[in-house]
Amino acid sequence: MVRAILWDALDIGGTRSVATEDDTELAPLQRSQRELNPYIEQACALDFPLIVDIGAAEGYYAVGMAFRNPQAGVIAFEMQATERSALAEAARLNAVTDRLEIRGKCEPEDLERVLVDTPRPFVICDAEGYEAMLIDPGAVPSLRRASILVELHEFVEKGISEKIRERFVTTHKITHIWQQERTLADFPFKDFYMQLLPKSYLRWAVSESRPERMSWFWMEPIHATA
16 A cells, blocks of 8 residues: 555645555655645646546546545546556545546547536646647647646657647646755655665655656646636
8 A cells, every 4th residue: 555645745635545566655755746736736726627637647646636626527547557457446445436537548539529528627647758749739629728737758759848838828828847856855754764774765765766857837728718
């Protein structure tokens, strides 16, 4: 069982999650994207009727957002079968299975199909570079009225951030969020046993081990639909 720090660190509910075979109990520390806390809170306050999570993995956002937003339907796209199984178990543990639909890989036509009938959707995207294909209002017109939180993978495709910015600059207010540096002080367990752990291990535990500094776009429609 992955520790509850998964959600405590994000301040989006006391949900529980489960580990896949590749996870450790400290894996949630790597996924605690604290820079996003105020934007996740803002999204929860906006009472979106539909939340779509692309690249949902084991349910870090999909289950947590379902837990915090009982008025919303949640659709989680995840291409890896092992992650989908973990996501389903996390949804069961947190009693949100009735509002969380799990699907496989997301293509532009799949995204348009789930968004087209909803005036105010919220899209979370962590697609490891495939956001270049998905976060495109030319291919997915309904994105023009969606609020979007997208992780940008410049190390996969150079210039992807500017490409996405140009697509939405006339329809959305865009905030660029940069990853903050992690230090040993970010390790949440302050006890005697922590002092016995190598500093290199503690540094690994609080980092995402990415090849470069990560960032996100928080994009809000300029003309919001009621």
